[in-house]
Amino acid sequence: MKLSEIIDLKTYPIDQPQSSQYKEIVSSIKGGLDEDGCAVLSSFLSDSGLDALVSEADARKSKAYYAESKLCNIYLAEGNPNKADDHPQNIFMERSNGFITADLLDEGTYAHTLYYWRPLRDFLAACLGKKKLHIYADPVSNMIINLCKPQQTFNWHFDTNEFTITFLLKGADSGGHFEYVPGLRNRDDECFDEVKKVLNGDRSRVKRLDLREGDLQFFLGRYSLHQVTNNTGSSDRLLLIQSFTEMPGVVGNPSRVKDLYGKTTTAHKEKVNDRSRGDQLLD
Numbered sequence: 200m201k202l203s204e205i206i207d208l209k210t211y212p213i214d215q216p217q218s219s220q221y222k223e224i225v226s227s228i229k230g231g232l233d234e235d236g237c238a239v240l241s242s243f244l245s246d247s248g249l250d251a252l253v254s255e256a257d258a259r260k261s262k263a264y265y266a267e268s269k270l271c272n273i274y275l276a277e278g279n280p281n282k283a284d285d286h287p288q289n290i291f292m293e294r295s296n297g298f299i300t301a302d303l304l305d306e307g308t309y310a311h312t313l314y315y316w317r318p319l320r321d322f323l324a325a326c327l328g329k330k331k332l333h334i335y336a337d338p339v340s341n342m343i344i345n346l347c348k349p350q351q352t353f354n355w356h357f358d359t360n361e362f363t364i365t366f367l368l369k370g371a372d373s374g375g376h377f378e379y380v381p382g383l384r385n386r387d388d389e390c391f392d393e394v395k396k397v398l399n400g401d402r403s404r405v406k407r408l409d410l411r412e413g414d415l416q417f418f419l420g421r422y423s424l425h426q427v428t429n430n431t432g433s434s435d436r437l438l439l440i441q442s443f444t445e446m447p448g449v450v451g452n453p454s455r456v457k458d459l460y461g462k463t464t465t466a467h468k469e470k471v472n473d474r475s476r477g478d479q480l481l482d
């Protein structure tokens with residue numbers, strides 16, 4: 200399988216770092232990320248790539264994991280009995296989406312080929328101004344497909360990994376919008392007061408992204424609170440998510456991984472006390 204079958208390499212020559220087009224793309228993404236932690240490359244996937252990725256996702260939909268517990272806080276973690284009832288750790292919202300996990304997108308799939316393609320990672324590193332990026336070492340959640348069926352929703356939350364790219368494979372006919380609040384917390388501060396305002400319905404800092412099928416979205420989800428609004432249409436919304444880290448060996452918090460994705464592996468057990476993080480933020 201050639202990468203030119205998946206990505207529109209003519210418009211986005213991300214395998215040619217010396218080209219002027221490459222440099223222009225990198226600088227436009229840097230601008231978007233600096234401004235609000237988010238940037239989009241429209242129609243990044245080729246038509247055939249999009250079709251192939253949608254077929255892979257459709258074939259695995261019946262294996263998507265849906266958690267039993269539906270009420271979650273924004274840290275996708277337990278509440279904190281030592282804090283007031285209206286503290287962000289103790290505010291719970293409905294989450295009803297499911298996930299097709301990384302172990303179902305095995306070697307040989309288009310999604311896997313794209314994720315492990317070195318030029319993509321180098322390109323992402325250039326966009327982020329980092330020397331090198333690593334594949335997120337979490338074998339369950341490093342590459343997943345978020346499945347929001349009609350009437351499903353993904354509550355406000357922060358991500359574990361600093362940096363994610365997503366590909367919209369199938370949009371909802373109505374609802375199912377990606378909304379985010381850029382830089383709502385930072386590596387040194389949870390900014391609970393600002394977080395609380397958003398959870399209490401303040402929309403002044405909320406942005407909504409108009410994503411189209413085949414678009415590539417860059418997103419700094421560890422610091423930007425985000426949600427997917429209720430899918431009020433009649434078709435499924437499918438989004439492929441690939442995560443990368445600056446430090447090698449990062450895996451998710453075992454209880455969060457188990458709750459969201461239904462399983463953990465020996466990698467989570469080994470890393471239970473050593474989950475290499477660049478910060479002390481709540482997960």
Ligand SMILES: O=C(O)CCC(=O)C(=O)O
Nearest residue numbers: 345358377425427438440
């Ligand atoms: O489906 C989306 O647009 C966002 C998914 C997401 O935030 C996540 O899986 O952490």
Ligand SMILES: [Fe+2]
Nearest residue numbers: 357358420425
């Ligand atoms: Fe997220």
